[in-house]
Amino acid sequence: MHPVYLDYNATTPVDPLVVDELLPWLQEGFGNPSSNHPYGQRAKHAVEQARSRVASLLGAHPAEIIFTSGGTEANNQALIGVALANCERGRHIITSSIEHPAVLNPLHWLEGQGFNITYLPVDSSGRVDPETLRQAITCETILVSVMHANNEVGTIQPLAEIGAIAREHGILLHTDAAQSVGKIPTRVDELGVDLLTIAGHKFYAPKGIGALYVRTGVKIDPYLHGAGHEGGRRAGTENVPYIAALGKAAELAGQRLASEGERIRELRDRFHARLNELVDGVLLNGHPTERLPNTLNISFSDVVGADLLSRIPEMAASTGSACHDGSGELSGVLKAMGVPREQGFGAIRFSLGRLTTAEELERAAELVATRVREIRAIRGGVSHNHVQTGLSALASCAG
Numbered sequence: 001m002h003p004v005y006l007d008y009n010a011t012t013p014v015d016p017l018v019v020d021e022l023l024p025w026l027q028e029g030f031g032n033p034s035s036n037h038p039y040g041q042r043a044k045h046a047v048e049q050a051r052s053r054v055a056s057l058l059g060a061h062p063a064e065i066i067f068t069s070g071g072t073e074a075n076n077q078a079l080i081g082v083a084l085a086n087c088e089r090g091r092h093i094i095t096s097s098i099e100h101p102a103v104l105n106p107l108h109w110l111e112g113q114g115f116n117i118t119y120l121p122v123d124s125s126g127r128v129d130p131e132t133l134r135q136a137i138t139c140e141t142i143l144v145s146v147m148h149a150n151n152e153v154g155t156i157q158p159l160a161e162i163g164a165i166a167r168e169h170g171i172l173l174h175t176d177a178a179q180s181v182g183k184i185p186t187r188v189d190e191l192g193v194d195l196l197t198i199a200g201h202k203f204y205a206p207k208g209i210g211a212l213y214v215r216t217g218v219k220i221d222p223y224l225h226g227a228g229h230e231g232g233r234r235a236g237t238e239n240v241p242y243i244a245a246l247g248k249a250a251e252l253a254g255q256r257l258a259s260e261g262e263r264i265r266e267l268r269d270r271f272h273a274r275l276n277e278l279v280d281g282v283l284l285n286g287h288p289t290e291r292l293p294n295t296l297n298i299s300f301s302d303v304v305g306a307d308l309l310s311r312i313p314e315m316a317a318s319t320g321s322a323c324h325d326g327s328g329e330l331s332g333v334l335k336a337m338g339v340p341r342e343q344g345f346g347a348i349r350f351s352l353g354r355l356t357t358a359e360e361l362e363r364a365a366e367l368v369a370t371r372v373r374e375i376r377a378i379r380g381g382v383s384h385n386h387v388q389t390g391l392s393a394l395a396s397c398a399g
Contacts, residue, residue, distance in 0.1 A: 004315045004364045008294060008353030009151055009179060014245070015204040015354070021248035022206070025241035033238050034229070043240045050247025054211050057250040058196065059187035066212045066230050067243050071178040071199030072102040073223075074212035077234065078174045078195040079106045081220035082143050083115055086172075090140035094118045096128050096157070097336040099147055103176050107145075116140070125287035126155035126337050134165050144173045148180040148191070152333045152349055153286030154295025156184070163192020172218060178202050178210075182253035183261060183292050194218050200242070204354065205249035209242035256354075264352050265293035271350070271361040272296055278369035285339060285347055294353060299339075299346035300372050302379070309348060311371045315364050318349045 014022075025046060031039030033047050048062065055062040068074045083093065095107055097119045107117045118136045120128050128146055144166050149156045159175060166173040174195035177186050182203025188196055196213040200206060214220055214233070226235025276282050281301030300308065305319040334344040350364075 001314075003313065004360045004367075006315060006317045006350045006352060006356070006360075006364060008356075009154075009202070009292075009349065009351035010318060011201045011207065012204045012353055013355065014206050015249060015252060017252060018205055018245045018248045022241045022245040025244050029240065031240075033240060034227075043238075046240055046244045047238050050243045050250075053247035054198070054250045057181070057186070057254045058213055059189055060213050061216065063231065064213055064216055066214060066234050067238060067246070068210045068212055068234060069208055069239075070201070070210040071100075071176065071197050072210075074197040074199070074210045075100075075102045075176055076106045077212055077220070077223040078197060078214075079103065079143070079145060080110065081223045082172055082174070082195070082218070083110050083113075084221040085219040086142045087115075090138075090142045091115045092118070092138050092140035093143045093145065094120060094133060094136050094141060095145045096120045096122060096147065098122055098126060098150055098152075098333045099145070100151055100176055100178070102178075103145055103147065120146075122336055124338050125290070126150050126153050126333065127287060127290065128157055128162065130158055130161040130165055133162055137165075137169050137171065141169065141171050144171055146173075146175060148175045148177040148186065148196075149184070149292050150286070150333060151179045152331060153297040153337070154179075154292035154351075155287045156180070156290045156292065159191045159193065167192060179292060182249070182257070183294060185257065188213055188215070195220075198246075200246045200249060203249055203253050205246045206242055209239060209246045211246065260354065261293045264354075264356065267356060267358060267361060268294060268296050268350075268352050270358070271352075271365060272298070274362065274365040275368060278365060279372050283343055283346075285334060285337070285343070292351075294351050296350045296352075297347055298350070299343045299348070301343075301346065303346050303372055303375050305346050305348045308346075308368070308371055308375065311375070312367050315367055318351075319347065 029043055031043040033040060033044040051062045051065045054065050091114060093115060111117050120132050120136060122128055146157050146162055148159055163173050172194040173192060175193045176197045178197055178199035179202060180186050181198050194215040198211040200209040222233050224235045229235050229238060283299045285297040285299060309317060309319055330341060330344045334347060
């Protein structure tokens with residue numbers, strides 16, 4: 001029996017229909033889209049069809065879609081591209097304190113190039129208060145970058161309000177929508193964004209393909225320099241098989257968004273309720289309602305999340321903290337939310353997807369409950385001291 005897979009926010013399996021779309025372009029459809037002969041023109045048609053499919057999902061124009069190697073490249077191109085192309089207007093960028101490293105690290109690089117970055121705080125549910133953005137804007141501000149939905153806790157940001165404030169001040173707005181595309185509506189005009197990042201492997205396309213939406217008229221440095229591919233905005237021969245796959249994944253997402261989202265939300269909430277029935281001390285991390293329909297980040301009191309997951313090889317999920325090479329580090333997202341240290345180290349992210357079933361979730365709930373009870377029984381009456389000792393060791397490793 002395969003382990004129960006509850007880590008869809010990390011990556012998704014490739015949908016069989018997406019595989020069917022991809023394979024012909026690895027075989028007979030091998031032409032270069034820049035070639036004028038029939039082989040090349042057939043490949044070019046596949047690329048443009050995919051561009052239209054992605055644009056349709058976002059409510060954008062096809063010419064506003066740039067294909068990339070994934071979400072990380074798209075974020076780098078958006079942030080660094082806008083900064084370099086608009087630095088004569090100012091060198092101030094605003095972001096949130098809970099962004100993915102694919103946003104934070106390019107911004108750290110820009111800080112080294114003389115840009116000033118403001119990191120907005122979040123509340124206890126992981127949301128940015130739009131008024132803090134308004135107060136942070138200066139005459140030097142050229143860009144705001146706030147993720148649509150958080151990868152760890154699933155909290156959805158009030159992007160429409162953030163976008164309205166940015167537009168009032170003539171400032172561009174970028175959002176990393178890697179976790180939200182395919183799960184909730186991501187229409188660029190409704191969100192009020194000027195740039196939006198997509199990662200294919202988060203919604204049933206292969207790893208290694210993504211896209212960046214750039215609103216018409218936005219100045220952006222091409223980032224990768226070479227021949228004039230992607231309208232001169234991203235050099236490199238197009239990855240036709242994976243681009244076609246991304247287009248198909250976008251088409252499927254648009255067709256299934258409403259029904260699939262509701263089904264997964266119901267499964268998630270039933271799973272959460274079942275865990276509450278089976279285990280005491282279940283604590284929710286993230287917003288109770290403004291949250292991705294597939295994401296459940298919870299902590300179990302007096303239990304370290306990494307310890308719990310290590311005892312359940314029959315299930316795949318993620319912990320809210322990391323321990324690498326003997327060093328422990330509390331999740332930066334949970335820390336920014338003000339989650340207490342003990343609760344943060346107990347966090348586990350369960351993320352559901354297209355293939356998740358009620359039967360799998362019942363099995364997972366029973367496995368989790370059994371292991372939690374075992375851990376608590378082993379620790380007995382001194383469980384709190386044991387947890388404190390473990391957490392102190394992790395914290396000392398982290399400095």
